[in-house]
Amino acid sequence: MKRYLLTPGPVTIPPEIALKEALPIFHHRTNEFAMVYKNIAKGLKYVFQTENEVYVLAASGTGAMEMAVANLLSTGDKIIVASCGNFGDRWAEIARGYGIEVISASVRWGKTIKPVEVERALKENPDVKAVYTTFTETSTGVANDIKAIGGIVSKTNAVLVVDAISGLVGQEFRTDEWKVDAVISASQKGFMLAPGLAFITLNGKAWKLVDASKIPKFYFDIKKYKKFYAVGETPFTPPLTLITALQESVRLIEERGLKNIWNDCKLLAKATRAAMKALGLELFSEVPCEIVTSASVPVDIGVKIVKTLREKYGVSIAGGQGDLKGRIIRFAHLGCTGKADLLAGFTCLEMVLIELGVKIKKGKAAAAVEEILLRT
Ligand SMILES: Cc1ncc(COP(=O)(O)O)c(C=O)c1O
Incomplete structure (x- = not known):
């Protein structure tokens, strides 16, 4: 896989x-x-x-x-x-x-x-x-x-x-x-x-x-x-x-140039935040950074989301650390991560959330990502 x-x-x-x-x-x-x-x-x-x-x-x-x-x-x-x-x-x-x-x-x-x-x-x-x-x-x-x-x-x-x-x-x-x-x-x-x-x-x-x-x-x-x-x-x-x-x-x-890289990450961060919100997940950070986005998740499925996503779809995101274990997920958008990776990652995340019982209309996350990407 x-x-x-x-x-x-x-x-x-x-x-x-x-x-x-x-x-x-x-x-x-x-x-x-x-x-x-x-x-x-x-x-x-x-x-x-x-x-x-x-x-x-x-x-x-x-x-x-x-x-x-x-x-x-x-x-x-x-x-x-x-x-x-x-x-x-x-x-x-x-x-x-x-x-x-x-x-x-x-x-x-x-x-x-x-x-x-x-x-x-x-x-x-x-x-x-x-x-x-x-x-x-x-x-x-x-x-x-x-x-x-x-x-x-x-x-x-x-x-x-x-x-x-x-x-x-x-x-x-x-x-x-x-x-x-x-x-x-x-x-x-x-x-x-x-x-x-x-x-x-x-x-x-x-x-x-x-x-x-x-x-x-x-x-x-x-x-x-x-x-x-x-x-x-x-x-x-x-x-x-x-x-x-x-x-x-x-x-x-x-x-590539630092300015271009900073802008690339900024765009992916924007799309990631929109996708999290579209999935009904609240952003965790007061001032979100451009390289990783964290969002709160229901505690009963927090750990399962990360594990299922990795084992079933081959997509690795991070969970919370310390007291935040099971309470947040962290989706990174740095390095050579591209627009297509974001679409793949969020489509799979959406499926995992649906499988774990979260009520979401299919296609919401990808639509939110597309909305941001098509505007730029
Ligand atoms: C901001 C920050 N500080 C420190 C560390 C620790 O670095 P390492 O695991 O390479 O020792 C990390 C690793 O994730 C980090 O992101």
């Missing part, structure tokens, strides 16, 4: 990238590798919209999150965590693991971070070293106003650290212009790669914290990555198949 991967990571790997992953590997202490790595480095600056270096590490996204904590802070430091979901909460978990004091500027899952709350927390705690937050909170489908938060944090001594793991590439994000001091991301979302690579970039303000950090580290010591970057290498053996594929990924992103 043909499978449709409509989850917010991992995403479908386009054939151009998958073929690169199949090429023979070569040694990483060579000019050949340095050439590839330099191409990637240039492409990543464009993708992150930054003039600063972007380092590549072999880890899932959480590895880069840990790096952004362990390298910027010292035990006993104070930070603000502005979370609105599972992944935002992860910042606090990692930080507490290193003995960091966490001040919360968080909101209920499904809500968006209030920049004024971040401002208030900064005023009340002028000694905090950093504000950690999330761009697109994948667990709830919420987008946060990083531009506004960046404007606020930049006026203080604190640095702003943003998890852009799911939102980078698919939704407008401008590291330098929005005054974000540290950004992390990962390979299995907008980059359309297999999981296994993570990325991190820091500006000068963040590097000052690196110099002051006293947390012990080795593999995740960002200074090692900086040193090797200068000669077109990574400090440890890189996952070469993924690196070769990453070169193709950034090439494809540059070829």
Whole structure:
């Protein structure tokens, strides 16, 4: 059965990238590798919209999150965590693991971070070293106003650290212009790669914290990555198949252009929201992001919807995480997801809902998608 991967990571790997992953590997202490790595480095600056270096590490996204904590802070430091979901909460978990004091500027899952709350927390705690937050909170489908938060944090001594793991590439994000001091991301979302690579970039303000950090580290010591970057290498053996594929990924992103990709995701997001509403499902997020749409579902069938859709029709969407398990579904529209994938996914979702006893008139979801697509 043909499978449709409509989850917010991992995403479908386009054939151009998958073929690169199949090429023979070569040694990483060579000019050949340095050439590839330099191409990637240039492409990543464009993708992150930054003039600063972007380092590549072999880890899932959480590895880069840990790096952004362990390298910027010292035990006993104070930070603000502005979370609105599972992944935002992860910042606090990692930080507490290193003995960091966490001040919360968080909101209920499904809500968006209030920049004024971040401002208030900064005023009340002028000694905090950093504000950690999330761009697109994948667990709830919420987008946060990083531009506004960046404007606020930049006026203080604190640095702003943003998890852009799911939102980078698919939704407008401008590291330098929005005054974000540290950004992390990962390979299995907008980059359309297999999981296994993570990325991190820091500006000068963040590097000052690196110099002051006293947390012990080795593999995740960002200074090692900086040193090797200068000669077109990574400090440890890189996952070469993924690196070769990453070169193709950034090439494809540059070829299509970020603005076009942002617009593509925006259109699919609009059609997805319309289709959810047509199915009688209420959108869960206060400010929906452009890469994944979440909607509330009846709790008695919540888990069954995702399972039936996958097993009977080969369509994978995501369910809720933590307390939201069985209460929401999450339908992603990033990477190489196309208009036809949306139509297929929603037609199957509609059939599953009907099979599970939801009263819907057949064809409503596809009609809603068509309505939006035909208008553009
Ligand atoms: C916003 C966000 N942060 C963090 C993570 C964790 O990344 P990983 O599972 O690659 O460690 C994810 C993964 O879904 C995510 O979407």
